[in-house]
Amino acid sequence: MDIIKRLSNMYPSLKFEFIKMPEGLPGYNNDNEIFIDSRVSKKTQNELLAEEVAHYATTVGNIVNKNDSISRKQELQARRTAVTYLVTLDDLIECYEDGDTKLFELADHLNINEDKILNAIDYYRNKLGLNFKYKDYYFDLTNTININKIKKN
Template sequence: MAYDQLIMEYPHIKIIEKVLPKGLPGLYYDNVIEIDKFKHKYEKHCILAEELGHYETTYGDITELNDLRNVKLEQIARRWGYEKIVSFDKLIDCYEKGQTTLDEVCTNLEITPEYLKSVIDYFIEKYGLFKLHGEYRITFEPLNIKMIEKKKQSFD
C-alpha cells in the first residue's frame, strides 16, 4: 500500500519494474524510474523513495561514483527518501497504534529493517540521540517514542 501510495503521489513519473543489471536496484532518468522487479515489495518502496529523491534533488548523470560531487548528490537523494517515507509523524503514528518494535514499525511503514537502521543512523547524525517533535520525544537508539508530559503551572 505505501509503495503504491508513493507512486500515486508522482503521476507524471513513469515507474517501470524490470530486470536490472546486478547491483543496480533502481535508476532515475528523464521522469522515468526503473526498479528491479525481483526485489521484495518493501525493498521496492525504499528504492522508489531514493529514486524520487534523485528526481527532487539532483540533475544530470551522477552514475560515476568516483566523483565526490556525485557521491554527495547520491547521499542527498537517499536522505530525501529517508525523510519522505520515515518521517517523524509516521513514527509517532506507529507509536500511537501500539507498534513499538522495530519489526512492527517496518511492517507499518513497509520498509526493510536494514533501511530503518540506515534512517536511524542518519537521524542520529543529523539530530543527535533524540528529537523533540510536537508533543513527543523520539529517541533514536534504541528507537523509543514518548509523549512529553506537560507540567502544570501553579499560580499561587
C-alpha cells in the same frame, strides 16, 4: 501512508513503472519516469522507488562515475533524502501509537527493511539530536527509539 502513494502525492508528474529490469539494474530514473524491478520484494521496491525519486529531486547530471567526488556527494544526498521519504517522524509516531516499537515491527509496519529504519534513525539523530520534541511527542533516540506522548495539564 503507503510509500508509493506518498511519493505520488509529493511528485504527481512522475510515473512509476514496476517491470522486469535488466540484471544488475534494479531501478532507473529517466526524466519523469522511474522504473523499478518487479522481481524484487515489495520492501525492496519501496526502498528503490524512494531512492530513485530522491535522485530525481536532488541529482544534477550523470552520477554514474563513483570515483568522482561530486557524484559520490550527490549519491549520499539522494540516499539521505530517500530515508526521509521512507521513514518520517509521523510514521514513527503512528508505529508508536499502534504499539509497534521493536525494529522488526517498525520495518513490517512501514513495509521496508530494518536497515532503512536504522539509517533513518541515524539521520534524525544527526539532524535533530538524541532528544527532541516533535508535535506532541518527545523522542529519545539515545540507544533505541523511545517515543512518549507529552502530557498536557
